[in-house]
Amino acid sequence: MRTSKKKGLGALAAVAVLALAGCGSSTPAGGGSTAGAGGFKVPDLKPLDKLGTPEGEVKVLAWPGYVEDGSNDPKVDWVSDFEKSTGCNVTVKTFGTSDEAVQLMRTGEYDTVSASGDATLRLIAAGDVEPVNTSLITNYPDIFDSLKNQPWNSVNGVSYGIPHGRGANLLMYRTDLVKPAPDSWGAVFDKAGAQAGKVTAYDSPIYIADAALYLMSTKPELGIKDPYALDDKQLAAAVDLLKAQKANVSEYWSDYLKEVQAFKNGTSTVGTTWQVIANVAQAEKAPVEAILPKEGATGWSDTWMVSAKSKHKTCAYKFIDHIVSPKVNAQIAEYFGEAPANRKACAETADPNHCKTYHAEDEAYFAKVHYWNTPISACLDGRTNVKCTDYAAWTKAWTEIRNS
Template structure:
């Protein structure tokens, strides 16, 4: 009986300690929920400096519930199902277009936005959201080639076609993305990343299949780690992932082939069923401040669309043309359009057929 009493007492102490710890957190506090001072932010994993969330709460009183997704498709499905209310989410360009088409996002009240003049005009009024009626840019970047300069010369991988060289046998890692890998192949054939011609997609699949002898692995987020560790000499990945890898391995370099690539944009949007719209606008305005956008860019490694934040970045970052390309490179970049279900399936099927050739 004494043992039972001691155990019960210990359990009560632990519960009390856990409760005290929980109520001490800045994020998701009961008081914040009771007051309605809360923001449900649905974002990619590790896609904001945590210190900014703490700063936002201190400045505004809004507690942040930070929830994550790992793909545009997963996020879109969750928003469409409507079972959970999110106040703000971060879709990529073509998904913004899809969400607008399906009436899943709220038109922005521009009178409530205080920092739009901080953004570079090059990153506003894009094809996926003319006039930025629904979205505010968050980060942007490119798809390109990350390589180990001790093993590979830039001239060996300066074009997409170079990846098919027999000298790169079993040396390449590809990001596991149908749209990106099919897109790079289409560009190498002089086609658009938004090509939906069945004959063009079949030709791209055929060419991609011939790349397989050079492919060491097709991976997701771990590509960055493998490149850092020297597991492969070449990787096709995103500029921000490349920046993070380069920060940990001084031999790594990143380039965007001169013939073009994908230029992507991640954006802040307010879902239709958002319950805390004042909090959403407060967060958009908070992240539009140059000092906050610059801090976030330094933490994440992706390029900021905020021109005033860009001026606050270290000179070596601002002058790095791999991550902030000159206009002549930007002119050759292409933004993904939203594909319908049939077209999406055709891309996915072609990519899956390519991956099956590894067996």
């Protein structure tokens, strides 16, 4: 089992968020044209027009568990066959946070990256990644349509990456200690006092979106339409909610194994989680359930992107095509704990119930999931009469919440 999907995401360096400070107000290096619902400017980069001769290598940045080559477990290897069939030697570097991924991509040393939605717009706006030619990805037609051309992986209808997998941030609770069974995020916000000192929350500025999502339902007068598009007043309301929550928080988690232990020993009884955490906890006999609350949830949809400075673009495209192929995408989804992006992967999973467990084919389920996106000053909800708060502001607010 991998260590943590996004371990330590809350430990954010200020330099990592500077790229967002100018989004919506200035042109990133390399010039560009205004594009996208957010209105920020992107460099005028072109996608690869055709595949060439494989360059012999590809340097990959990935979340732990996404690119296994047998070195961690000889039985878990979806790299060796690719190397043999293409001649592209794969070098993998894993990262622990989206901010680390952004910093590493800035070096220009890597060809492709598995980026989450809280990193993708930063990479696009800065010109670190280029548009992708989806016609060169043979498996692209089999990717779920609902994951294509979305705000976190495209700009103005131009694709900047290939979807990899997705999942929701769920509400988990101890069935023996939390009664009645909750159906709302109110269990960790307005009603958190019922489990005082035993509430757990995800340790990241992006968790502010969870509070904003709850306020969308409970305080419609705030006018929140997108949990990642918050003006100053809306952000302040989310911050106030999270400060009030903190009095009841036992732990802010980033390592999922620690959350499993906390729910097993009862030091945490209710809080945000991932499906894989619930699965592990249940397998270890913890009396827990995980639900998608009535307000919906935040979640992730990760994207394979190609570096604008890549020297091995043919190998990069072939690698991405391999990663999202049915069999490999199925292997990764099971190993990692998420829904695969390729619809044909569901027929390839070792566990015939995997796709059902992770709601891979349940679009009604994922219609309730607001996938992570990068907050920028140009409001992602389309508002033009107000300036929204960017990721730098969210990082500052999260520090304020944690220190309150």
